[in-house]
Amino acid sequence: MAEPLDLPSIGPDAATAQTRQFISFRVGEDEFAIDIMAVREIKGWTETTVLPNQQDYMLGVLNLRGTIVPIFDLRCRFGLGLTTATRSHVVIIVAIGGRLLGLLVDAVSDILTVNAADIRPVPDVDQPIDNAFLAGIIPVGDSMVVLLSLENLFANHGPANAAIAA
Amino acid sequence: MSTPTFGSDELAQFRRTFFEECTELLADLEERLGALVAFSSDVESLNAIFRAVHSVKAGAGAFGYTVLVGFAHRFEALLDRLRDGKAELDERTLAALVAAADVFSALVDLARQGEVPADDFGADVAEELGALLDGAAPTASVARPAEAAPEAAKPAEKSYRILFRPNAELFRHANEPLYLIREMKTLGELTVDCDLSRLPPFDAFNIDDSYLGWTMTLRAVCTPAAIAEVFEFVDDECVLTIEEIAAAVEPDEASPVVAVAATVATTVAPPSDPQPSGSKPSESKAAGKTGSISSIRVDLYRVDRLVNMVGELVIAQAMLAQQFTESHSHDDPTALQGFEHLAGLTRELQECVMAIRMQPVKSVFSRMPRLVRDVGHKTGKDVRLEMAGEQTEVDKTVVEELADPLTHMIRNAVDHGIEDAAERLAAGKPAEGVIRLSAQHAGSNILIHVEDDGAGLDRDRLFAKAVEKGIVPAGAKLTGEEIDELIFAPGFSTAAAVTDVSGRGVGMDVVRRNVQALGGRVQVMSTPGKGTRFTLVIPLTLAVLDGMVVAVGWEKYILPLTSIVESFRPGRGQIRVIPGGGEVVSIRGEFVRLIHLARVFGVTEAVADPCQGLVVLIELANGGKLGVVVDELIGQQQVVIKSLQDNYDPVPGISGATILGNGRVALIVDIEELTRLYDRNARIADALRQPIAANA
Amino acid sequence: MPRKILTVDDSRTMRDMVTYTLKGAGFDVLEAEDGVKALGVLASTRVDLIITDINMPNMDGVTLVKRVRAGGAHASTPILILTTESGDDRKASGKAAGATGWIVKPFAPEKLLSVVNKVCPA
Known part of the structure; x- marks a missing residue:
């Protein structure tokens, strides 16, 4: 069960407290991060039930304690090929716009606490992943972690459509 | 409602914010209205327009712009009906929405300039909104019950005994008895006794349950309603009785007992259960005549929770049974028997629970006679409605979802199915047309027939129209039944001319979609000259x-x-x-x-x-x-x-x-x-x- | 430490009024403009009371109540819903979703404080 998260406030009244927390994870050789506030649960990979005629990065659905949750292959979403998922792979369950969905990644690495001012914009360079998916770059020691924009990754499967249901 | 008593500086600041916000909301409203005119079925736009009107109304209320609030109220009520699908978005309604937006915007401008609008400002538009509201299906009225009956009580000190026993639900909603008791203290002189008698032995203690009760005695100058108000938020989450104690200052008043949300007779709950369910008694007066309570009213939310829980139980039971057979195969006949017994019980339990949600279709059927009368009147046709099987039961949700398709089909039957009196007489039929609406059970489905004795579907016209709309190729050879089926094709309207009654021809395709959304199907059978019969087959439950x-x-x-x-x-x-x-x-x-x-x-x-x-x-x-x-x-x-x-x-x-x-x-x-x-x-x-x- | 209250409303006017009233009474107030943003604030901050409007874009108040009650740090935090006078059915649906109580709009500052006092005394 979710423990109370005792994180610094990022509420609108807390203009001064400016650290944010992210969960970082690995896909292939690269490190990515997403906002910890979106994360609901992290679980090991289990076989999904495939939904017919979907994009190939949509892996199907899982039963999460009675709720049906769609699972997406992040590597494939980036256009880097399908993941051959094994028991050692990890699914991060996130909430976006009132919906739950799971992201298949290779492994979870760390929890990062970052000064908001340290998050750098994504440089406009040629690289395999669509720039729209990236929200920023977090320097960690000598290397860096790429901050993902969950909203853009699943722009066609999420918040926009979820609003009607609510 | 009392008016806010903010200081004048703050109020001026709030007012500035309000009008800034109004400008944004009105701009958004205009844009969304444009979208609605273009694509009339845009639910998102309706929602956005509703929210804009609603937000302006809330703010306007705070600053006492009563004319604006009154107008917004009607505007919002119509939008709400449209949103819920209880009113149709036809040309007339759309025109009214556009006109209403103009008046609304003008009223905001007047308020901004600090001017009070003339009494009849926008009266014609308000009237049209009212007319459209009256025309829509009469659903829950917007009138609110009086806050608390006006009290003409004289200020005399009285004594009350208050019994308060929260149930677990109260805690789940984060209410706190201690705060309520403290609040009671502000009313007068209070003594409190805590009843610990229902505390279970320590090992049977469940942290989520409620075991305590309180008996309070209050001496105060207040009415029972004022006491009830303290418990306003929790009155269906506790056992609460408020009674005036006879030994009060004024002995001439026979102590009236005000039972606020009285409990269900305690015999209903098993003695081991520390918390009576707290449901409200249903028409306790009527029940009182027969001497026993034959039905109780239960919050739908509780029923749904029960249904969900049983659903999960069914799954858990199936999982357990499967795991058992996989691991123990057939070497344990007693356990296997036990599992079968459990499966039987689970299924029976599920049926019992589903039965709680069942309701007769009567509530929908009963709206139809008026519809037939109205449409018959508008089209100048003499039509009689015969109904059968109104008591047939089906899941509550299904009952609600039936209203739209049935309304549509009945309206069509009168408008297009039944011929004019002259035509009927010429065909050797009685001048009065007959529409039959019936319901019956068939296995786990409900079967609903809508039948008219009109001219039957005009196959030539249907076919011609289907060709015209590009639904079938011109040379296609279709059987009569296949042609009849065409009325369910998307975008197909049966009316040759768009009539006032059936609107812009949201056709039978919508009916079919609605019925399919319920997991059901709809069929048509038509005999030229004799009439048309629609059959709806819908599962009894959606769960x-x-x-x-x-x-x-x-x-x-x-x-x-x-x-x-x-x-x-x-x-x-x-x-x-x-x-x-x-x-x-x-x-x-x-x-x-x-x-x-x-x-x-x-x-x-x-x-x-x-x-x-x-x-x-x-x-x-x-x-x-x-x-x-x-x-x-x-x-x-x-x-x-x-x-x-x-x-x-x-x-x-x-x-x-x-x-x-x-x-x-x-x-x-x-x-x-x-x-x-x-x-x-x-x-x-x-x-x-x-x-x-x-x-x- | 002052009690912390989160007020959720898409109308800035309403948020301002609630915030002003509560701050004046010594509460610490956070704001969010819809249900989704509210969940964001709640994920990182413990509050003692949530006051939410019903009709909001992105996520409405009833859904927010359900979400908060469904589990996590605020599952048993009091929640008040803001409703208009005609909103009896909204009151009921908010209540069914797990709300603690309600405040009727428009409200007098004293009324807001007295209701808040009933579920989360300063």
Whole structure:
């Protein structure tokens, strides 16, 4: 069960407290991060039930304690090929716009606490992943972690459509 | 309502913010209204317009702009009806919305300039809104019950005894008895006794339960209503009685007992249960006459929770049984018997619970006589409505969802089905037309007939119109039944001229969609000159489905049992490949089209040859048949329906999902969508290859 | 430490009024303009009371109540819903979703404080 998260406030009244927390994870050789506030649960990979005629990065659905949750292959979403998922792979369950969905990644690495001012914009360079998916770059020691924009990754499967249901 | 008493500086600041916000909201409203004019079924726009009007209203209320509030109230009420689908968005309504937006915006401007609008400002538009509201289905009125009956009590000190016993729900909603008791203290002189008698022994203590009760004595100058107000938020989450103690200052008043949300007779709850359910008594006066309570009113939320819990129980039971058979095989007959017994009980429990939600269709049927009268009046037709089976019960949700399709079909029957009196007399019929509406149970479905004795569907006109709309090619040879079916085609309106009554021709396709959304189907049967009969077949409940679990490759799917006629393994000679590449199976002299579930859903490693697998014969809503090719049948099972769309988008060909005994998700197949999907896939395939010659 | 209250409303006017009233009474107030943003604030900050409007874009108040009650750090935090006078059915649906109580709009500052006092005394 979710423990109370005792994180610094990022509420609108807390203009001064400016650290944010992210969960970082690995896909292939690269490190990515997403906002910890979106994360609901992290679980090991289990076989999904495939939904017919979907994009190939949509892996199907899982039963999460009675709720049906769609699972997406992040590597494939980036256009880097399908993941051959094994028991050692990890699914991060996130909430976006009132919906739950799971992201298949290779492994979870760390929890990062970052000064908001340290998050750098994504440089406009040629690289395999669509720039729209990236929200920023977090320097960690000598290397860096790429901050993902969950909203853009699943722009066609999420918040926009979820609003009607609510 | 009291007016806010903010300081004048703050109020001026709030007012500035309010008008800034109004400017944004009105701009958004204009834009959304434009979208609505362009695409009339835009629910999102309706929602946004509603929110804009609602926000302005809330703010206007705070600053006492009463004319603006009054107008917003009507505007909002109409939008709400439209949103809920209780009113139709036709040309007239749309025009009224546009006019209302103008008046609304003008009223905001006047308020901004600090001017009070004239009494009759926008009265014509307000009137039109009112007229449209009256015309819409009479649903829950917007009038609110009086806050608290006006009290003419004289200020005398009285003594009350208050019994307060929270149930667990009160705590789940984060109310705190201590705060309420403190609040009581502000009313007068309070003594409190805590009742610990229901505390269980320590090892039986459940932290989520409620065991305490309090008896309070209050001496105060206040009315029972003032005491009740303290418990306003919790009155259905506790046992609460407030009684005036006779030994008060004024002995002439016979102590009236005010039972606020009295408890259900305690005998209902088993003695071990520390918390009575707290439900309100239903019409306790009526029940009192017969001397016993024969029904109780229960919050729908509680029933739904019960239904969900039992649904989960069914799944858990199935999972447990499966795990047991896998690990212990058949070496323990007693345990196996126990599991079977448990399965039986679980199913029975589920039926009992579902029965709680059942309601007679009467509540919907009873709206129809007025509709027939109104439409008959408008069209100048003499029509009689005969109804049967109003007491037939079906799930509450289904009852509510029936209102729209039935209203539409009845309206159509009067408007288009029944002929003018002159025409009828000429055809040798009585001048008065008859519409029959009936309901009956058929297995786990409800069967509803809407039948008129009119002219029947005009097949020539239907066909001509279908050709005109490009739904069928001009030279197509269709049977009479196939032509009748065309009225369900999307975008097809049966009215030759758009009549005032049926609006802009939101046609039978919407009815079919509504019915399909309920997991049901609708069929039409028409005899020229004699009349038309629509039949609706709808499952009694939306929460569970009797399904057939089938295997296709690695996947398992659920087919709704109600559509399945039979299943068989065809012989080689029964299968024909027809020009164009399609397959048919011949069964008892009839040729039925075959659809491979594996191909439609793109499942690999499935059985490709129908003679190696199985054909499940399905009857479609339009009466047509379809052979669905699967690998094998796993078995019949009642499944709990889960929505895919809570977290994902609609998936063509899939109506929902369920959780199987092994904890895996299985998809429920939308039979009616299959043919459409298959045709689409086939068209794509056709484009890629030449037709193959006949024969196999 | 002052009690912390989160007010959720898409109308800035309403948020301002609630915030002003509560701050004046010594509460610490956070704001969010819809249900989704509210969940964001709640994920990182413990509050003692949530006051939410019903009609909001992105996520409405009833859904927010359900979400908060469904589990996590605020599952048993009091929640008040803001409703208009005609909103009896909204009151009921908010209550069914797990709300603690309600405040009727428009409200007098004293009324707001007295209701808040009933579920989360300063």
